[in-house]
Amino acid sequence: MIKKIGIIGLGTVGQATVKSIKKYSSLAARRTSVKISIKGVCDADSSKRKIAKKLSIPFVSDAKSLINDPEIDTIVELIGGINPAKNFIMDSLNRGKCVVTANKALLAKHGKEIFALAKKVKKSVGFEASVCGAIPIIKSISQGLVCCDIKKIHGILNGTTNYILYKMGQTRADFYSVLREAQEKGLAEKNPHFDIDGIDSLHKLCILSYICFGVWPTPEKVYAQGISKISLLDIVYAEELNYRIKLLAIAKKEKNSLDLRVHPALVPIGHSLSEVSLAYNAVHLDTAPAGELLFEGVGAGGVATSSAVISDIIGVSLGTNECLKNTRELSFQDIKNIKTRYYIRLMAKDEPGVLAKVSKILANFKISIASVKQKERNKEKLVPVIMLTHDAREENLAKAMRQIDQLSVIKNPSQIIRIEDL
Amino acid sequence: MIKKIGIIGLGTVGQATVKSIKKYSSLAARRTSVKISIKGVCDADSSKRKIAKKLSIPFVSDAKSLINDPEIDTIVELIGGINPAKNFIMDSLNRGKCVVTANKALLAKHGKEIFALAKKVKKSVGFEASVCGAIPIIKSISQGLVCCDIKKIHGILNGTTNYILYKMGQTRADFYSVLREAQEKGLAEKNPHFDIDGIDSLHKLCILSYICFGVWPTPEKVYAQGISKISLLDIVYAEELNYRIKLLAIAKKEKNSLDLRVHPALVPIGHSLSEVSLAYNAVHLDTAPAGELLFEGVGAGGVATSSAVISDIIGVSLGTNECLKNTRELSFQDIKNIKTRYYIRLMAKDEPGVLAKVSKILANFKISIASVKQKERNKEKLVPVIMLTHDAREENLAKAMRQIDQLSVIKNPSQIIRIEDL
Numbered sequence: 001m002i003k004k005i006g007i008i009g010l011g012t013v014g015q016a017t018v019k020s021i022k023k024y025s026s027l028a029a030r031r032t033s034v035k036i037s038i039k040g041v042c043d044a045d046s047s048k049r050k051i052a053k054k055l056s057i058p059f060v061s062d063a064k065s066l067i068n069d070p071e072i073d074t075i076v077e078l079i080g081g082i083n084p085a086k087n088f089i090m091d092s093l094n095r096g097k098c099v100v101t102a103n104k105a106l107l108a109k110h111g112k113e114i115f116a117l118a119k120k121v122k123k124s125v126g127f128e129a130s131v132c133g134a135i136p137i138i139k140s141i142s143q144g145l146v147c148c149d150i151k152k153i154h155g156i157l158n159g160t161t162n163y164i165l166y167k168m169g170q171t172r173a174d175f176y177s178v179l180r181e182a183q184e185k186g187l188a189e190k191n192p193h194f195d196i197d198g199i200d201s202l203h204k205l206c207i208l209s210y211i212c213f214g215v216w217p218t219p220e221k222v223y224a225q226g227i228s229k230i231s232l233l234d235i236v237y238a239e240e241l242n243y244r245i246k247l248l249a250i251a252k253k254e255k256n257s258l259d260l261r262v263h264p265a266l267v268p269i270g271h272s273l274s275e276v277s278l279a280y281n282a283v284h285l286d287t288a289p290a291g292e293l294l295f296e297g298v299g300a301g302g303v304a305t306s307s308a309v310i311s312d313i314i315g316v317s318l319g320t321n322e323c324l325k326n327t328r329e330l331s332f333q334d335i336k337n338i339k340t341r342y343y344i345r346l347m348a349k350d351e352p353g354v355l356a357k358v359s360k361i362l363a364n365f366k367i368s369i370a371s372v373k374q375k376e377r378n379k380e381k382l383v384p385v386i387m388l389t390h391d392a393r394e395e396n397l398a399k400a401m402r403q404i405d406q407l408s409v410i411k412n413p414s415q416i417i418r419i420e421d422l
Numbered sequence: 423m424i425k426k427i428g429i430i431g432l433g434t435v436g437q438a439t440v441k442s443i444k445k446y447s448s449l450a451a452r453r454t455s456v457k458i459s460i461k462g463v464c465d466a467d468s469s470k471r472k473i474a475k476k477l478s479i480p481f482v483s484d485a486k487s488l489i490n491d492p493e494i495d496t497i498v499e500l501i502g503g504i505n506p507a508k509n510f511i512m513d514s515l516n517r518g519k520c521v522v523t524a525n526k527a528l529l530a531k532h533g534k535e536i537f538a539l540a541k542k543v544k545k546s547v548g549f550e551a552s553v554c555g556a557i558p559i560i561k562s563i564s565q566g567l568v569c570c571d572i573k574k575i576h577g578i579l580n581g582t583t584n585y586i587l588y589k590m591g592q593t594r595a596d597f598y599s600v601l602r603e604a605q606e607k608g609l610a611e612k613n614p615h616f617d618i619d620g621i622d623s624l625h626k627l628c629i630l631s632y633i634c635f636g637v638w639p640t641p642e643k644v645y646a647q648g649i650s651k652i653s654l655l656d657i658v659y660a661e662e663l664n665y666r667i668k669l670l671a672i673a674k675k676e677k678n679s680l681d682l683r684v685h686p687a688l689v690p691i692g693h694s695l696s697e698v699s700l701a702y703n704a705v706h707l708d709t710a711p712a713g714e715l716l717f718e719g720v721g722a723g724g725v726a727t728s729s730a731v732i733s734d735i736i737g738v739s740l741g742t743n744e745c746l747k748n749t750r751e752l753s754f755q756d757i758k759n760i761k762t763r764y765y766i767r768l769m770a771k772d773e774p775g776v777l778a779k780v781s782k783i784l785a786n787f788k789i790s791i792a793s794v795k796q797k798e799r800n801k802e803k804l805v806p807v808i809m810l811t812h813d814a815r816e817e818n819l820a821k822a823m824r825q826i827d828q829l830s831v832i833k834n835p836s837q838i839i840r841i842e843d844l
Contacts, residue, residue, distance in 0.1 A: 020569065023711075024569040025569060027569060027570075134711075134715065136565070136567065139566045140562055140566065143565070143733060143737060144550065144562065144730075145558060146450050146736050147450040148449075149446060270697075272697065288446070289438070289445075289726060290726055290729035293718065294716070294717070294718040295715075297713060297715040304711060307711045311565060311569060314565075315568075319742075320742040328452075
């Protein structure tokens with residue numbers, strides 16, 4: 001069976017997808033009988049016409065001519081961003097076409113509407129490429145773990161930030177110099193805001209929330225904290241305590257409430273997630289009855305992502321990419337109500353009574369200390385004091401830290417990083 | 423849509439599957455609209471009738487009454503072994519039923535015939551549970567990586583042997599005492615032959631070979647070596663050299679030939695596979711365009727495996743478990759022609775000239791030495807000499823070792839373990 005597709009967007013992923021289809025789709029055809037034929041590509045940037053010519057693919061500058069082409073079965077949306085991507089997808093579905101997209105920002109924001117329309121018109125939307133590039137995490141969860149109660153997700157969903165944290169640890173360089181290196185290598189965008197501030201991870205977490213729990217959170221309401229405030233000091237001290245700092249996307253389901261958040265966290269060395277190196281992505285799931293599972297692979301880049309795009313083109317053609325019909329009533333947990341352990345780094349004057357003042361404030365808020373380390377002694381300068389707490393309520397910790405940061409012996413703001421004892 | 427199933431076999435996996443269906447199938451139904459209803463279970467051991475009663479499931483003692491029941495859509499075969507399992511599966515397909523099976527030994531031996539019949543009668547055979555328990559590796563490869571050229575597979579496919587090797591390393595206990603402990607914990611069978619001699623891994627490798635390369639090897643012709651000859655010494659020395667010993671199932675595709683084998687191997691510490699602990703399973707794939715991927719999870723046990731069985735029942739119902747149509751002409755590489763690095767442990771008399779004799783023989787067979795360590799000095803006793811080689815041809819190494827083992831200064835047989843520099 002020949003499936004004609006139209007590709008909107010000839011950027012990194014678009015170009016890689018065209019090349020991968022040329023190179024690997026005969027293998028897929030031998031395995032599934034689905035032959036992919038590219039009817040045309042389009043890009044608003046008409047200078048891409050040259051690239052299309054080089055790839056021997058018909059180029060159009062207007063997406064509508066692909067969407068309205070009755071011969072095309074599936075529209076592959078690879079432009080990213082909210083508009084006009086959303087209109088292209090809605091129009092394609094309304095014209096009876098299946099859609100494949102890698103657009104995490106769009107799905108996180110408008111997934112509910114898009115999947116509602118897909119259900120109404122009985123067409124599939126493939127979105128494997130929107131989370132973790134080449135890792136088939138969407139198919140694994142929605143098919144392989146179809147009966148599983150997913151209790152916890154811990155994901156390293158963003159390659160750029162994992163690369164930066166990994167390199168800081170390896171080379172003992174600070175955040176900004178590693179970021180610059182990553183930008184030079186093409187591993188970080190010129191404007192890295194979406195990556196380093198956790199927004200990209202948050203979008204992917206929203207999509208996983210839909211797949212695992214059947215609910216679409218409002219992205220703006222989910223707590224997301226990035227890595228720009230992680231200092232080399234913290235990476236070094238965490239290591240001494242047998243932890244590595246990773247930017248985690250976390251979901252924890254408890255009865256009818258869902259705790260979703262993105263933030264840097266201390267992960268115990270030895271746990272698979274602590275070992276995820278370079279720009280790799282990984283998802284760790286705690287499920288029943290399948291138990292704990294880990295998926296690791298290349299999370300970004302055109303070539304790897306093209307594997308997910310092609311698997312979706314074939315999936316929607318064969319009807320194996322089922323729309324999930326899961327809908328649940330779950331409330332979202334406010335971050336201030338979570339209970340977790342914390343790493344606290346204070347920069348304190350080295351004088352008697354500092355620890356007494358700090359620990360009194362913590363005790364007032366029912367926060368008990370698991371361990372304290374003063375890193376060095378120096379009468380002249382501020383010295384780092386590292387504390388690990390037992391489980392404490394986030395709201396209490398925040399209040400306590402506000403008081404601690406007002407002490408004249410403490411330089412504010414102090415560093416707080418949550419601990420995930422996986 | 424209600425799918426009625428019959429379950430043949432009420433052993434560990436059978437009982438766990440019944441319990442998981444009761445506990446989790448409503449979740450799966452909400453996600454997919456497929457409701458699973460167990461029409462009956464059967465077991466040749468009629469004492470299982472009591473268990474069925476406890477589970478409130480109709481029990482029959484004859485599988486035929488399930489296979490011939492026109493109301494039953496899918497037969498779930500969980501008895502293991504070749505016969506009568508094979509007949510049950512063939513009969514079920516011939517009666518127009520889908521089949522779900524966890525039977526790796528049967529598929530490794532008769533998969534070709536079974537899938538040929540499935541194709542002929544246009545019914546699906548789900549076999550996710552036959553490889554790596556709860557890890558959705560079959561679906562990930564056949565759907566998520568459908569366009570991927572899979573170049574290499576390195577799998578820890580057997581939980582028992584991984585547990586034994588892991589525990590030997592952790593507790594510094596010898597093979598037989600850890601095996602005994604594993605048997606007491608129910609992690610190893612009373613007769614552990616299939617596990618410890620690599621047969622179970624071999625069966626799973628044959629199934630992966632079908633999924634990844636479209637070919638069914640003859641299991642008896644694939645090289646399989648178990649772990650019973652791995653001594654604690656080797657585990658300790660490997661660690662000193664920054665390696666861990668793992669029982670690996672390996673597939674390497676080169677042009678039109680396929681190198682398949684199961685044997686213990688030295689894996690570099692730091693590579694994800696070296697960190698797979700306890701009875702966990704993992705599969706590492708090297709692919710294009712998806713790059714390197716790792717899947718890790720619980721590889722055995724009724725509860726975890728029931729997740730795979732249920733996902734297959736739903737998969738065959740929805741038609742999302744497509745039969746692969748991939749068929750390829752690939753020849754199988756003979757182990758004697760492979761080239762790899764080796765760890766060699768000699769037990770040698772501590773006298774001058776030993777190393778000269780050994781290295782001369784190796785040189786005669788074009789085997790060059792990457793490093794040598796003599797572990798201790800002792801004029802009275804034999805002392806271990808550890809050598810790592812550069813890449814060498816297996817056939818040459820075998821010939822060289824035969825000569826070395828005939829030297830009067832060497833206690834034979836010497837230990838040889840292949841190195842996989844992942």
